[in-house]
């Protein structure tokens with residue numbers, strides 16, 4: 001056989017096979033059957049496995065999804081520093097001072113996050129008249145009230161983490177680092193509202209009227 005005839009022969013056989021296949025499929029279509037459809041290439045489609053949230057007959061609590069062994073810590077998730085992650089030394093005993101190093105970069109980050117996450121309710125200046133409030137949301141207190149000015153840094157961190165009364169929690173939207181950045185910026189906001197002459201840099205003092 002020359003290469004060409006071999007090719008023709010192969011092609012012929014293949015076409016016949018395909019036509020036969022199409023005919024079989026054509027005939028079986030639209031005829032109701034209780035049998036499962038023929039699955040020519042299983043391709044690991046059917047495997048003994050559990051789908052998420054499904055029931056299990058094997059485990060006592062019937063849940064196919066298992067909890068990690070108690071005490072398991074995923075890499076990078078060891079949260080030993082209680083103060084950094086909760087703002088508290090012990091139960092509701094909040095740290096007075098932000099544990100994070102405060103510099104201009106942190107304040108800028110805090111301002112950006114504050115404007116995104118807090119200003120819709122608390123407003124950009126923190127007086128509690130954000131756009132949500134003008135549309136009917138419960139008005140939050142002003143950050144410039146004495147009570148909130150003397151609130152420990154750790155407690156503000158805790159309010160962001162867990163929410164309070166009518167304020168939702170922002171635990172999942174804002175990372176702990178960013179929460180501390182927001183706390184630092186909130187302090188700067190409070191200070192700006194109550195700044196005196198002594199807060200103005202010497203070189204700018206004579207510009208103040």
Ligand code: HEC
Pocket residue numbers: 114117118119120121122132137138139140141148156159160164165166167168170174182186
């Ligand atoms: C969806 C609106 C909303 C957003 C967004 C919001 N707050 Fe609030 N916040 C409130 C309300 C309402 C209150 C008053 C809660 C109450 O007393 O019922 C409040 C109260 C507070 C208080 C005072 C808690 C107290 O002891 O009285 C602090 C501090 C605070 N918010 C910080 C923040 C910070 C920081 C952010 C941004 C990360 C933020 N909030 C985002 C609505 C909001």
